[in-house]
Amino acid sequence: IIYLDYAATTPVDIRVFKKMKKYFLSTGIFGNSASRSHQFGWDAEKAIEKSRINIAKLIHADPREIIFTSGATESNNLALKGIYEFYKKKNIHFLTSLIEHKSVLDSCRYLENQGCQITYLKPNKYGIIDVLELKKNILPHTLLVSIIHVNNETGIIQNISEISKICQKKKIFLHVDATQSIGKIKINVQKLNIDLLSFSGHKIYGPKGIGILYIRRRRPRIRMTPQIHGGGHERNLRSGTLPVQQIVGIGKACQILHTEMKKDILHYKKLQILLWNGIKNIEEIYLNTYLKNSVPNILNISFNYVEGESLIMALKNLAISSGSACTSSSLEPSYVLRAMGVKDELAHSSIRFSLGRYTTEKEIQITISSIQKAIQKLRELSPLWEM
Ligand code: PLP
Numbered sequence: 001i002i003y004l005d006y007a008a009t010t011p012v013d014i015r016v017f018k019k020m021k022k023y024f025l026s027t028g029i030f031g032n033s034a035s036r037s038h039q040f041g042w043d044a045e046k047a048i049e050k051s052r053i054n055i056a057k058l059i060h061a062d063p064r065e066i067i068f069t070s071g072a073t074e075s076n077n078l079a080l081k082g083i084y085e086f087y088k089k090k091n092i093h094f095l096t097s098l099i100e101h102k103s104v105l106d107s108c109r110y111l112e113n114q115g116c117q118i119t120y121l122k123p124n125k126y127g128i129i130d131v132l133e134l135k136k137n138i139l140p141h142t143l144l145v146s147i148i149h150v151n152n153e154t155g156i157i158q159n160i161s162e163i164s165k166i167c168q169k170k171k172i173f174l175h176v177d178a179t180q181s182i183g184k185i186k187i188n189v190q191k192l193n194i195d196l197l198s199f200s201g202h203k204i205y206g207p208k209g210i211g212i213l214y215i216r217r218r219r220p221r222i223r224m225t226p227q228i229h230g231g232g233h234e235r236n237l238r239s240g241t242l243p244v245q246q247i248v249g250i251g252k253a254c255q256i257l258h259t260e261m262k263k264d265i266l267h268y269k270k271l272q273i274l275l276w277n278g279i280k281n282i283e284e285i286y287l288n289t290y291l292k293n294s295v296p297n298i299l300n301i302s303f304n305y306v307e308g309e310s311l312i313m314a315l316k317n318l319a320i321s322s323g324s325a326c327t328s329s330s331l332e333p334s335y336v337l338r339a340m341g342v343k344d345e346l347a348h349s350s351i352r353f354s355l356g357r358y359t360t361e362k363e364i365q366i367t368i369s370s371i372q373k374a375i376q377k378l379r380e381l382s383p384l385w386e387m
Pocket of ligand 1: 007008070071072073074101103148150151152177178179180199200201202210211
């Protein structure tokens with residue numbers, strides 16, 4: 001089976017795994033970084049701080065601006081709920097989009113119930129949020145703009161630098177969900193003037209269960225209310241014993257990206273072109289990934305007159321994800337494609353192929369011929385297909 005679901009998760013890089021192994025057993029570094037009175041604790045703390053430096057370096061941040069969480073879901077929750085709770089005495093408005101990850105959308109729904117006013121921007125047909133539209137929707141009491149950098153279903157990139165200029169001018173906080181952009185696009189939080197940035201270990205060949213929330217320290221300082229209370233870890237923003245092995249893992253994954261991201265990107269691009277060129281001549285196929293403005297590791301394609309689920313069944317040799325399966329077990333067509341104005345039938349027949357560091361040309365060749373065969377077979381069986 002060929003794994004083409006790297007946007008869902010990645011395997012851990014062997015170099016990351018080797019590094020992490022030292023942090024489990026009694027013969028290694030297993031201490032609690034909060035134990036400040038002995039060597040075991042100091043060693044753990046040293047490893048964590050080294051990792052924080054590597055993570056900060058990748059996004060051009062200060063290590064003190066890096067907060068460890070359990071994943072991007074938690075980082076997104078903390079960013080949105082933490083800010084709202086701190087400032088909620090005032091009338092508050094958040095601006096976001098209809099194509100955010102569920103962890104942002106569901107946090108927003110929760111905050112709406114708490115009294116927060118939220119506007120959800122609709123993207124254009126290419127999946128891009130119109131910056132002027134965003135500007136028009138800013139209200140006098142808008143406190144935060146939260147925008148996904150790269151959409152997880154389509155791979156489409158948002159214009160964060162323009163959005164950030166508006167936010168800066170209007171003195172509004174900007175939160176960016178960078179879970180799918182880290183490692184695919186260079187991110188400089190200082191140049192981009194980003195206030196908060198979320199990402200995760202398991203999308204960048206690091207371990208699952210570890211995420212980052214970057215919180216800008218420059219003035220005006222961002223204030224937030226913690227969502228998990230306890231021992232006051234992570235500058236009182238996220239309590240809980242730090243998972244040293246995961247932190248060392250995400251740190252190593254970031255260090256690798258720091259030197260190898262260019263190589264990864266060239267590899268993804270080559271394979272993406274190979275895959276698209278191999279299937280683009282199939283009749284009635286629609287690209288939902290606007291290639292001019294997307295990351296090179298994702299291709300989202302709709303195959304008209306074919307059900308996404310049947311196609312996934314016919315392509316059992318490929319680990320891919322369908323537009324309808326993305327939202328857990330429901331068979332609702334993808335809300336992301338819908339927001340872009342893709343018709344329900346086409347959204348239902350959409351497949352996301354996401355390529356990774358370990359994808360080979362040979363695997364792409366097999367993928368191309370498998371798709372060609374499966375589409376032909378399914379269309380022959382379809383009563384709607386009469387060509
Ligand atoms: N945001 C985006 C854009 C994602 O793609 C994902 C993962 O699917 C998340 C957030 C959630 O990340 P995690 O699995 O680390 O909670």
